[in-house]
Amino acid sequence: RTLEIWLRTALEKGELHLAYQPVVMANDTRVVGFEALLRWTHPEKGVIPPYKFIPVAEEARLITPIGEWVLRTACMEAANWPADVRIAVNVSPEQLNDPNFVTSVVSALAHSGLSPSRLELEVTESVFLREGTRAIAVLDQILGLGIKLALDDFGTGYSSLGYLRKTQFSTIKVDRSFVQGAAKKSAESLAIIRAVVAMADSLGMTTTAEGAETEDEFQLIRELGCTKVQGYLFGRPMPAEDARELIATAS
Ligand code: G
Ligand code: G
Numbered sequence: 001r002t003l004e005i006w007l008r009t010a011l012e013k014g015e016l017h018l019a020y021q022p023v024v025m026a027n028d029t030r031v032v033g034f035e036a037l038l039r040w041t042h043p044e045k046g047v048i049p050p051y052k053f054i055p056v057a058e059e060a061r062l063i064t065p066i067g068e069w070v071l072r073t074a075c076m077e078a079a080n081w082p083a084d085v086r087i088a089v090n091v092s093p094e095q096l097n098d099p100n101f102v103t104s105v106v107s108a109l110a111h112s113g114l115s116p117s118r119l120e121l122e123v124t125e126s127v128f129l130r131e132g133t134r135a136i137a138v139l140d141q142i143l144g145l146g147i148k149l150a151l152d153d154f155g156t157g158y159s160s161l162g163y164l165r166k167t168q169f170s171t172i173k174v175d176r177s178f179v180q181g182a183a184k185k186s187a188e189s190l191a192i193i194r195a196v197v198a199m200a201d202s203l204g205m206t207t208t209a210e211g212a213e214t215e216d217e218f219q220l221i222r223e224l225g226c227t228k229v230q231g232y233l234f235g236r237p238m239p240a241e242d243a244r245e246l247i248a249t250a251s
């Protein structure tokens with residue numbers, strides 16, 4: 001409850017900011033994008049981690065105004081980057097239920113001047129759970145704008161694969177539990193990553209392996225044929241200025 005009360009004013013007090021984590025190509029480690037990750041620094045409590053406050057924001061319906069701010073801020077920042085660097089933004093199921101969602105996305109693009117093809121929205125399988133048909137319709141409108149979709153945390157939810165026929169995802173993000181499991185020689189994790197990569201290939205989607213922390217994990221991901229990699233090995237979520245510097249030095 002107290003968290004909710006603080007969160008209500010966090011936006012206007014400027015306590016929220018975005019961190020940007022690089023996404024690189026698995027074949028040559030070129031930086032091809034960043035994922036925007038929300039951060040909250042409370043003046044007295046210090047840093048409050050997303051796993052604590054995002055569920056609160058979702059329940060209190062604060063995720064809609066916060067999500068709009070995230071989209072606008074991320075698009076404005078990405079508009080400064082070279083045209084071949086994309087921005088990925090996480091979207092909660094609650095946001096897809098907001099009747100103004102598509103309008104707010106259009107407005108974030110218009111205001112920033114960012115090309116729609118440079119924006120990727122990340123949703124989890126859970127958006128298809130409740131009111132699945134409505135989520136599909138909203139995601140169709142998003143695709144119609146030329147925006148890309150990524151399926152986040154793949155393999156950790158309630159994997160029904162039916163929606164993969166109905167919604168055109170560009171990318172499947174393989175949850176880091178599989179990446180780290182595979183690196184620890186878990187035969188199951190290895191088999192699952194192989195299967196996901198094969199499925200993505202045949203459906204015309206790319207894969208992003210999450211949570212690569214070591215060179216061994218990265219080599220394994222490469223061998224397994226994942227398209228892109230995200231993880232501490234290539235960069236932690238960082239301030240906007242550091243992301244710009246990384247782009248400048250990497251190109
Ligand atoms: O750094 P990490 O702890 O940032 O993020 C934890 C979780 O919080 C991630 O799984 C991510 O999906 C979620 N998250 C981070 N930023 C946002 C955001 O802007 N919007 C939503 N809805 N979720 C976010
Ligand atoms: O939206 P999603 O759940 O995919 O958010 C990515 C989460 O994973 C964020 O919390 C981010 O900080 C975290 N993350 C990114 N790279 C790594 C990594 O290499 N190791 C670990 N442990 N976490 C990571």
Ligand code: MN
Pocket residue numbers: 035090122152
């Ligand atoms: Mn994500």
Ligand code: NA
Pocket residue numbers: 152153154173175176210
């Ligand atoms: Na994820």
